[in-house]
Amino acid sequence: MTTRVVCLITALCFLLSDFSLAAPPPLPTFPPLTFHPPRPERVVLPNGLVVFLLEDHELPLFRVQVLVRAGSQDDPAGRTGLGSIFGPAMTQGGSARYSPEQILRVLDTTGGGLAFSVGTEETAGSLSGRSADFDTLFSLFTDLLLFPQFRNDFVKLEKDKVQEDLRRMNDEPSDIARREFRKAVYGKTHPYARTPDPQTIDRIRRKDLLEMHRLYFKPNAAMLAVSGDFKSAEVKRKIAEALGPWASGVVTHPPVPPVVPTAAGALYYVQRPLDQSQIRIGHTGFARHDPDHFAWEIFNELWGGSATSRLFRIVRTEKGLAYAVASVFTEPKDLGMIVAVSQTRGPETPLAIQSILEINRAVREAPFSEEEVRAAREAIQNRFIENFTSSEQIAGERMSLEFQGFPSGYLDTYTENIGRVRLADLKRAARKHLHPDRSVILVVGDLSTFNKPLSTIGRPQEIRPPDYRLEAQRP
Incomplete structure (x- = not known):
């Protein structure tokens, strides 16, 4: 019996060693993903x-x-x-x-x-x-x-x-x-x-x-x-x-004041008797048509735009400090916003803020790996294509892009432009656009439940939103 067991083990070792020495099969290669929706x-x-x-x-x-x-x-x-x-x-x-x-x-x-x-x-x-x-x-x-x-x-x-x-x-x-x-x-x-x-x-x-x-x-x-x-x-x-009979004419809009870029950080809170806190951390970003748009799409995906992002993985999954956490950015005609958004248990609010700020500083200096960037490119490309499965989506998007001043080929070249982004582009864009130490921080929650005072983060200033309820207007 012992001899049979020894022989079996010897045979298995031989087979395993043989497989370990065999070269892995080559990974399949695919041409770059392209997307050319119909042109209305x-x-x-x-x-x-x-x-x-x-x-x-x-x-x-x-x-x-x-x-x-x-x-x-x-x-x-x-x-x-x-x-x-x-x-x-x-x-x-x-x-x-x-x-x-x-x-x-x-x-x-x-x-x-x-x-x-x-x-x-x-x-x-x-x-x-x-x-x-x-x-x-x-x-x-x-x-x-x-x-x-x-x-x-x-x-x-x-x-x-x-x-x-x-x-x-x-x-x-x-x-x-x-x-x-x-x-x-x-x-x-x-x-x-x-x-x-x-x-x-x-x-x-x-x-x-x-x-x-x-x-x-x-x-x-x-x-x-x-x-x-x-x-x-x-x-x-x-x-x-x-x-056709609709008469054309000169259209003059009232001037919109230029957006003043966020120059210094600030910490605000809105006191509410809540079990959970709402957190916003961010500042002004960039305007529509910024050349870093495609790089930032990928940066945002990896920073807080997906379930595998740094914010989600560390703040929510590893530390358990948030029910939800994400990053978003807006691109209006003038400067938009770059924001980290979170919802957390009241006592954990200061720790959640500190954790988000630490991640923001880290991704600004050393964003991500080449493999992360590759995976994010593919995820964004696939998601983009899935957004245009009907004629009304395609026609509406073509119209909207021209209305906003994008070049006529924007939709056709989007996946290619995403595919051209490299890690170096993310590093440059992060240094240029993400400024954790200039962040405006806003908390809506019950400060009496926090396990640390907000003063450990900065100088908190209270915001009291107007209350238009009928009972609030009574003398």
């Missing part, structure tokens, strides 16, 4: 309206998207919040040929969808429905686009909704953190951070909405994308008939 037909009407058309006959559906250069940054003085009223009041408040009741009836009978909304720099509109109902729905959409009526009862309804939102704006700690952090970075009155109050909303009248439309809704300041099941020649004719 691009047409410019004589009045300056840019139109994108992308046919897709897979389903009998269509989608219309429009962008107009009119945003909340254009809100007039003393009427901050006009944009938040404008979008829904335009959607529901009737047009020259359609009453609000008729709009609802058309949408109900066709199953169509229609909405307008206002962002910081733009007003966006969308229309969707069955191809068989294109004429009916497009007639409604274009009449609202050109001749909105903003009926008084709908203006009042939307104002009441915003007033209620203001009364409830401190209900969610994450909302407080997001709002107050932007104010701390940009300043309370900058268009990137300012918020309405009951007085500015109360001042808004129907005439203000009509004036906003008159000033900014010009075809030479707008773009339209149509995708889905249609024939381009027919739709081009219908667009020309409906929107």
Whole structure:
């Protein structure tokens, strides 16, 4: 028996040693990932309206998207919040040929969808429905686009909704953190951070909405994308008939103050009786079209943009200091923000802040390995391609990119540009854009539960957000 065991062990050792000496099979090689989505037909009407058309006959559906250069940054003085009223009041408040009741009836009978909304720099509109109902729905959409009526009862309804939102704006700690952090970075009155109050909303009248439309809704300041099941020649004719008479004109926007880069760190807190704390750590970043955009996409993925990132792995997985932790960055026309975001147990708040700051300093000096960069490149490329599986996504993105001033080939060369980024690019971008010692730190939580005082991190300054609840206004 012993002899048989010894022989078996000897045979196994021989086999294992033989396998250990064998060269591993070569890894498969793949060509660089490329992505070339369809290019919509691009047409410019004589009045300056840019139109994108992308046919897709897979389903009998269509989608219309429009962008107009009119945003909340254009809100007039003393009427901050006009944009938040404008979008829904335009959607529901009737047009020259359609009453609000008729709009609802058309949408109900066709199953169509229609909405307008206002962002910081733009007003966006969308229309969707069955191809068989294109004429009916497009007639409604274009009449609202050109001749909105903003009926008084709908203006009042939307104002009441915003007033209620203001009364409830401190209900969610994450909302407080997001709002107050932007104010701390940009300043309370900058268009990137300012918020309405009951007085500015109360001042808004129907005439203000009509004036906003008159000033900014010009075809030479707008773009339209149509995708889905249609024939381009027919739709081009219908667009020309409906929107060709739209008169172009000079559009002048109020000046937006330049963003002042974050020059020094600061520590703020909002006292709330919470079991968990909201943390924001960051500063101004870079603007749209910065040449480091692609490098920063990869840097952010590895810093805090994925479940394998440094922030997630160390702060959440290894140290257990956070329920959630991530990094984000924004790219508006002027300087955006670079921010680490976290939610943690109250007592662990100071330790979580210190851990995030330590990681930020570490990745700035010695970011990541070559293998990490390679994996991040592939993850971003694959995720990007998955975002464009429909004609409406492709047409809308083509329009949005041109609207924001990106080169025409941006979408086609995105994966190649990501693929060109190397570790040296990340190191350079990190040194240039990430500044942990200049960070603005904001905490929303209960300081009495912290296991260390915030003064061990810096000089804490309290922020007291306004309280517009009815009971708070009583003497």
